[in-house]
Amino acid sequence: GENVEQHPSTLSVQEGDSAVIKCTYSDSASNYFPWYKQELGKRPQLIIDIRSNVGEKKDQRIAVTLNKTAKHFSLHITETQPEDSAVYFCAASSGNTPLVFGKGTRLSVIA
Protein backbone atom coordinates (compact mmCIF):
# COMPACT_ATOMS: atom_id res chain seq x y z
CA GLY A 1 0.00 0.00 0.00
CA GLU A 2 0.87 3.68 -0.09
CA ASN A 3 3.48 5.07 2.29
CA VAL A 4 3.96 8.80 2.79
CA GLU A 5 7.07 10.22 4.44
CA GLN A 6 7.11 13.87 5.58
CA HIS A 7 10.09 16.05 6.52
CA PRO A 8 11.00 17.85 8.65
CA SER A 9 8.98 16.93 11.72
CA THR A 10 9.55 20.40 13.21
CA LEU A 11 10.45 23.67 11.53
CA SER A 12 11.11 27.10 13.00
CA VAL A 13 11.35 30.19 10.82
CA GLN A 14 11.55 33.91 11.40
CA GLU A 15 8.47 35.92 10.50
CA GLY A 16 8.70 36.98 6.86
CA ASP A 17 10.94 34.07 5.84
CA SER A 18 9.84 31.16 3.67
CA ALA A 19 9.02 27.64 4.88
CA VAL A 20 9.27 24.45 2.84
CA ILE A 21 7.87 21.04 3.83
CA LYS A 22 8.59 17.98 1.74
CA CYS A 23 6.78 14.66 1.29
CA THR A 24 7.62 11.52 -0.63
CA TYR A 25 5.19 8.78 -1.59
CA SER A 26 5.64 5.19 -2.70
CA ASP A 27 2.66 4.32 -4.93
CA SER A 28 3.18 5.50 -8.51
CA ALA A 29 -0.61 5.25 -9.03
CA SER A 30 -1.24 8.10 -6.55
CA ASN A 31 -2.75 11.09 -8.31
CA TYR A 32 -4.17 13.37 -5.60
CA PHE A 33 -1.98 15.24 -3.09
CA PRO A 34 -3.66 17.52 -0.53
CA TRP A 35 -2.13 19.54 2.30
CA TYR A 36 -3.95 20.09 5.58
CA LYS A 37 -3.30 22.63 8.32
CA GLN A 38 -4.19 21.84 11.92
CA GLU A 39 -4.11 24.60 14.51
CA LEU A 40 -3.76 23.65 18.16
CA GLY A 41 -6.91 21.94 19.43
CA LYS A 42 -8.68 22.25 16.08
CA ARG A 43 -9.56 19.93 13.22
CA PRO A 44 -7.35 19.50 10.12
CA GLN A 45 -8.46 21.74 7.27
CA LEU A 46 -7.48 21.62 3.60
CA ILE A 47 -5.29 24.53 2.52
CA ILE A 48 -4.24 23.47 -0.97
CA ASP A 49 -4.21 20.36 -3.16
CA ILE A 50 -2.75 19.26 -6.46
CA ARG A 51 -3.53 16.53 -8.94
CA SER A 52 -1.00 14.58 -10.98
CA ASN A 53 -1.71 16.38 -14.23
CA VAL A 54 -0.39 19.64 -12.73
CA GLY A 55 3.20 20.41 -11.67
CA GLU A 56 2.58 23.46 -9.51
CA LYS A 57 -0.34 25.27 -7.94
CA LYS A 58 -0.37 28.60 -6.08
CA ASP A 59 -2.84 30.29 -3.78
CA GLN A 60 -1.60 33.65 -2.50
CA ARG A 61 1.32 32.88 -0.14
CA ILE A 62 1.16 29.10 -0.41
CA ALA A 63 2.18 26.86 -3.28
CA VAL A 64 2.55 23.15 -3.87
CA THR A 65 4.91 21.52 -6.36
CA LEU A 66 4.77 17.94 -7.58
CA ASN A 67 7.49 15.81 -9.14
CA LYS A 68 5.86 12.57 -10.28
CA THR A 69 9.09 11.09 -11.59
CA ALA A 70 10.78 11.41 -8.22
CA LYS A 71 7.51 10.78 -6.33
CA HIS A 72 7.73 13.81 -4.12
CA PHE A 73 5.72 16.95 -3.51
CA SER A 74 6.37 20.04 -1.43
CA LEU A 75 4.50 22.84 0.33
CA HIS A 76 5.97 26.33 0.11
CA ILE A 77 4.82 29.16 2.35
CA THR A 78 6.25 32.60 1.60
CA GLU A 79 6.29 35.70 3.82
CA THR A 80 5.39 33.61 6.86
CA GLN A 81 3.22 35.16 9.57
CA PRO A 82 2.61 34.09 13.20
CA GLU A 83 -0.83 32.76 12.21
CA ASP A 84 0.92 30.24 9.94
CA SER A 85 2.12 28.45 13.09
CA ALA A 86 0.41 25.05 13.08
CA VAL A 87 0.92 21.39 12.22
CA TYR A 88 0.86 20.67 8.49
CA PHE A 89 0.02 17.25 7.02
CA CYS A 90 0.58 16.03 3.50
CA ALA A 91 -1.41 13.13 2.06
CA ALA A 92 -1.62 11.03 -1.08
CA SER A 93 -4.27 8.90 -2.76
CA SER A 94 -4.66 6.89 -5.95
CA GLY A 95 -8.28 7.97 -6.25
CA ASN A 96 -9.95 4.71 -5.22
CA THR A 97 -8.13 4.36 -1.90
CA PRO A 98 -8.39 6.53 1.20
CA LEU A 99 -5.88 9.31 1.77
CA VAL A 100 -2.65 8.22 3.45
CA PHE A 101 -1.23 10.98 5.64
CA GLY A 102 2.32 11.89 6.54
CA LYS A 103 3.16 12.21 10.23
CA GLY A 104 3.02 16.00 10.18
CA THR A 105 5.34 19.00 10.47
CA ARG A 106 5.06 21.42 13.37
CA LEU A 107 5.79 24.89 11.98
CA SER A 108 6.64 27.69 14.38
CA VAL A 109 6.86 31.24 13.04
CA ILE A 110 8.89 33.42 15.38
CA ALA A 111 7.93 37.08 15.48
Place this chain on the structure above:
Amino acid sequence: NAGVTQTPKFQVLKTGQSMTLQCAQDMNHNSMYWYRQDPGMGLRLIYYSASEGTTDKGEVPNGYNVSRLNKREFSLRLESAAPSQTSVYFCASSAAVGNEQFFGPGTRLTVL
Protein backbone atom coordinates in the same frame (compact mmCIF):
# COMPACT_ATOMS: atom_id res chain seq x y z
CA ASN B 1 -24.74 23.57 6.95
CA ALA B 2 -23.06 22.08 9.99
CA GLY B 3 -20.60 20.01 7.91
CA VAL B 4 -19.26 17.08 9.96
CA THR B 5 -20.37 16.82 13.58
CA GLN B 6 -19.16 14.48 16.31
CA THR B 7 -20.39 13.58 19.76
CA PRO B 8 -19.22 13.60 22.46
CA LYS B 9 -16.40 16.21 22.52
CA PHE B 10 -14.73 14.67 25.56
CA GLN B 11 -15.05 11.29 27.28
CA VAL B 12 -13.31 9.51 30.13
CA LEU B 13 -13.69 5.73 30.40
CA LYS B 14 -12.39 3.08 32.70
CA THR B 15 -10.58 0.07 31.27
CA GLY B 16 -13.11 -2.47 30.00
CA GLN B 17 -15.98 -0.04 29.53
CA SER B 18 -17.63 0.33 26.15
CA MET B 19 -18.81 3.37 24.26
CA THR B 20 -19.89 4.57 20.83
CA LEU B 21 -18.63 7.71 19.12
CA GLN B 22 -21.18 9.29 16.81
CA CYS B 23 -20.51 11.11 13.55
CA ALA B 24 -22.88 12.76 11.09
CA GLN B 25 -22.42 14.81 7.92
CA ASP B 26 -24.89 16.96 6.01
CA MET B 27 -22.90 17.36 2.77
CA ASN B 28 -24.47 14.35 1.02
CA HIS B 29 -21.06 12.69 0.93
CA ASN B 30 -20.74 9.02 -0.01
CA SER B 31 -17.58 8.21 1.95
CA MET B 32 -16.87 8.50 5.66
CA TYR B 33 -13.81 7.77 7.81
CA TRP B 34 -12.63 7.35 11.37
CA TYR B 35 -9.08 8.36 12.37
CA ARG B 36 -7.15 8.44 15.58
CA GLN B 37 -4.49 11.06 16.24
CA ASP B 38 -1.67 10.46 18.68
CA PRO B 39 1.34 12.75 19.27
CA GLY B 40 3.98 12.24 16.60
CA MET B 41 1.91 9.61 14.77
CA GLY B 42 -0.16 11.77 12.47
CA LEU B 43 -3.65 10.66 11.42
CA ARG B 44 -4.09 6.91 11.32
CA LEU B 45 -7.13 5.42 9.60
CA ILE B 46 -9.18 3.04 11.75
CA TYR B 47 -12.08 2.17 9.43
CA TYR B 48 -13.78 3.74 6.48
CA SER B 49 -17.00 3.41 4.54
CA ALA B 50 -16.67 4.03 0.81
CA SER B 51 -20.45 4.17 0.40
CA GLU B 52 -23.60 3.38 2.35
CA GLY B 53 -23.67 -0.32 3.14
CA THR B 54 -19.91 -0.94 2.98
CA THR B 55 -17.14 -0.72 5.56
CA ASP B 56 -13.44 -1.54 5.32
CA LYS B 57 -10.53 -1.79 7.72
CA GLY B 58 -7.86 0.86 7.76
CA GLU B 59 -4.38 0.83 9.26
CA VAL B 60 -5.34 0.31 12.94
CA PRO B 61 -8.74 -1.48 13.20
CA ASN B 62 -8.05 -3.77 16.18
CA GLY B 63 -10.30 -3.07 19.17
CA TYR B 64 -12.86 -1.09 17.15
CA ASN B 65 -16.07 -1.72 15.24
CA VAL B 66 -18.03 0.58 12.98
CA SER B 67 -21.55 0.94 11.66
CA ARG B 68 -22.64 2.96 8.63
CA LEU B 69 -26.14 3.61 9.90
CA ASN B 70 -27.26 5.50 6.78
CA LYS B 71 -25.68 7.88 4.30
CA ARG B 72 -25.32 10.62 6.93
CA GLU B 73 -24.12 8.69 9.97
CA PHE B 74 -21.04 6.59 10.75
CA SER B 75 -20.40 5.38 14.30
CA LEU B 76 -17.29 3.96 15.97
CA ARG B 77 -17.62 1.52 18.86
CA LEU B 78 -15.07 0.51 21.46
CA GLU B 79 -16.32 -2.75 22.98
CA SER B 80 -13.78 -3.01 25.80
CA ALA B 81 -11.71 0.14 26.14
CA ALA B 82 -7.98 -0.09 26.86
CA PRO B 83 -5.51 2.65 27.93
CA SER B 84 -3.83 2.30 24.50
CA GLN B 85 -7.03 3.69 22.97
CA THR B 86 -6.52 7.04 24.70
CA SER B 87 -6.41 9.40 21.75
CA VAL B 88 -8.19 12.11 19.79
CA TYR B 89 -10.66 10.62 17.33
CA PHE B 90 -11.63 12.43 14.15
CA CYS B 91 -14.45 11.57 11.80
CA ALA B 92 -14.22 12.79 8.20
CA SER B 93 -16.27 12.60 5.01
CA SER B 94 -15.68 13.05 1.30
CA ALA B 95 -17.71 12.94 -1.88
CA ALA B 96 -15.83 9.78 -2.89
CA VAL B 97 -12.88 7.76 -1.61
CA GLY B 98 -9.61 9.56 -2.28
CA ASN B 99 -11.19 13.01 -2.64
CA GLU B 100 -10.86 16.04 -0.37
CA GLN B 101 -11.88 15.11 3.16
CA PHE B 102 -13.76 17.32 5.60
CA PHE B 103 -13.08 16.67 9.26
CA GLY B 104 -15.28 16.86 12.33
CA PRO B 105 -14.16 18.71 15.49
CA GLY B 106 -12.82 15.57 17.17
CA THR B 107 -13.48 13.58 20.35
CA ARG B 108 -10.84 13.53 23.06
CA LEU B 109 -11.00 10.12 24.74
CA THR B 110 -9.12 9.13 27.87
CA VAL B 111 -9.12 5.53 29.10
CA LEU B 112 -7.96 5.08 32.69
